[in-house]
Amino acid sequence: MNRLLNQGWVKPIIFLFGLIPLARLAWGAFTNDLGANPVEFIEHATGDWAARLLLTTLLITPLRKLTG
Numbered sequence: 001m002n003r004l005l006n007q008g009w010v011k012p013i014i015f016l017f018g019l020i021p022l023a024r025l026a027w028g029a030f031t032n033d034l035g036a037n038p039v040e041f042i043e044h045a046t047g048d049w050a051a052r053l054l055l056t057t058l059l060i061t062p063l064r065k066l067t068g
Contacts, residue, residue, distance in 0.1 A: 018053070020049075021045065021046065021049040024045070025042060025045060025046075028041075
């Protein structure tokens with residue numbers, strides 16, 4: 001796993017995946033697709049993505065222990 005993370009192209013890809021929620025919100029604002037209450041939509045969307053990213057990062061250690 002460390003060999004994979006030490007390659008130069010992996011970290012920028014991970015950071016770009018972290019920008020997906022921002023891109024989706026920007027596209028929703030650009031296309032006026034945030035619904036009747038955009039503030040509530042943004043709060044729910046960012047909360048959902050925060051939970052997904054938190055669970056993903058918390059799953060890394062158990063997966064590393066299982067796979068060696």
